[in-house]
Amino acid sequence: MSWPNWLPLRADLADLSPYGAPQIDGVIHLNTNENPFPLPNVVASAITERISAVASGLNRYPDRDAITLRTKLARYINEVSNTVFTYDDIWAANGSNEILQTLLLACGGSESLVLGFTPSYSVHPLIARITGTPWINGNRTDAFDLDVESAIEKIEKNAPKLVFVTTPNNPTGNVIPLSDLRKLAEAAARKSALLVVDEAYQEFSTEISAVTLIAEYANVVVTRTMSKAFAFAGARVGYLIARPELIHALLIVRLPYHLSAITQAAAEVALDHQDELQAEVNLLISERTRVKAGLEQVGLRTIPSSANFLLFTGFSLSSSEVWQRFLDRGVLIRDVGLAGYLRVTIGSPAENDQFLAMLKEIAA
Numbered sequence: 576m577s578w579p580n581w582l583p584l585r586a587d588l589a590d591l592s593p594y595g596a597p598q599i600d601g602v603i604h605l606n607t608n609e610n611p612f613p614l615p616n617v618v619a620s621a622i623t624e625r626i627s628a629v630a631s632g633l634n635r636y637p638d639r640d641a642i643t644l645r646t647k648l649a650r651y652i653n654e655v656s657n658t659v660f661t662y663d664d665i666w667a668a669n670g671s672n673e674i675l676q677t678l679l680l681a682c683g684g685s686e687s688l689v690l691g692f693t694p695s696y697s698v699h700p701l702i703a704r705i706t707g708t709p710w711i712n713g714n715r716t717d718a719f720d721l722d723v724e725s726a727i728e729k730i731e732k733n734a735p736k737l738v739f740v741t742t743p744n745n746p747t748g749n750v751i752p753l754s755d756l757r758k759l760a761e762a763a764a765r766k767s768a769l770l771v772v773d774e775a776y777q778e779f780s781t782e783i784s785a786v787t788l789i790a791e792y793a794n795v796v797v798t799r800t801m802s803k804a805f806a807f808a809g810a811r812v813g814y815l816i817a818r819p820e821l822i823h824a825l826l827i828v829r830l831p832y833h834l835s836a837i838t839q840a841a842a843e844v845a846l847d848h849q850d851e852l853q854a855e856v857n858l859l860i861s862e863r864t865r866v867k868a869g870l871e872q873v874g875l876r877t878i879p880s881s882a883n884f885l886l887f888t889g890f891s892l893s894s895s896e897v898w899q900r901f902l903d904r905g906v907l908i909r910d911v912g913l914a915g916y917l918r919v920t921i922g923s924p925a926e927n928d929q930f931l932a933m934l935k936e937i938a939a
């Protein structure tokens with residue numbers, strides 16, 4: 576887009592377009608890794624009740640430190656990972672994207688450097704760019720695994736201030752074992768760098784979370800979201816687990832009262848219902864196995880996934896042609912820009928049935 580002269584947009588942003596996957600009505604959405612299940616009635620009603628209680632107090636600013644929500648998030652992480660965090664170790668924001676941006680506002684900038692390993696979550700380099708932080712790319716193997724020795728070399732050679740890894744990785748779905756994360760944390764610490772582990776899909780994985788490294792390594796920062804496992808993408812709640820000193824640094828750049836009273840209240844209720852929501856995660860994990868088998872039955876290949884999506888390959892047409900054929904039949908999947916690959920989000924059993932039914936005629 577060419578910008579008018581009167582618009583003083585930063586020159587380094589002028590060639591960018593807004594991020595966004597297509598939002599199309601009337602089709603099955605298997606493109607943005609959302610949880611396909613509407614909130615259970617019991618959770619939706621509890622949220623409605625809680626929000627009506629909060630509504631009359633909306634004349635006041637919310638708790639800008641979201642202490643109750645952070646305490647509940649700490650309890651959730653402690654239960655799952657056997658840790659001893661308090662609200663002091665947790666920060667919450669409007670989605671983990673806001674968490675990542677806050678982190679780069681505080682620790683990035685032109686004097687800093689971020690190292691990431693693509694293909695991975697495309698918003699990481701975008702936020703680096705928007706915050707004026709130079710980005711360098713490390714490689715993955717042909718199977719999309721992180722080669723930990725070459726990653727360490729890259730850290731040693733380039734001395735980044737932040738190292739971003741995503742596990743399970745988006746768009747590939749594969750994980751980095753905890754033993755490798757430990758090696759990366761050590762290499763990053765030797766260069767006084769943060770290791771930022773994006774665990775947006777952690778609940779769909781059996782790997783031990785990187786939150787268990789934080790007690791030992793002060794430079795480990797883990798970002799999480801309620802968008803996927805908690806079926807809460809529309810509410811916009813992400814959070815970070817890190818040493819309190821890092822969280823105090825984030826307070827310098829966070830906008831005052833950034834997390835609304837309504838968002839905080841809704842998220843607190845969802846956390847009180849984590850058991851009901853976890854049942855859906857288990858169903859999605861078993862559906863992932865079924866969809867993977869369906870893809871393989873028609874001769875396609877999948878990357879091992881510990882997330883709520885599968886990256887697949889082996890079709891004879893181009894990615895964009897296969898993507899379009901699915902869309903023409905009412906199923907929206909994701910062309911992630913990797914030639915020969917497409918990503919499908921695991922939907923409800925009925926949605927997956929529809930995806931599998933059209934697979935043979937389209938993709939083989």
Ligand SMILES: Cc1ncc(COP(=O)(O)O)c(C=O)c1O
Pocket residue numbers: 607608669670671672673696741744745773775799800801802808812813
């Ligand atoms: C790896 C990864 N991190 C972060 C996010 C952002 O999640 P949120 O909805 O919390 O902003 C996503 C969303 O798809 C993701 O795939």
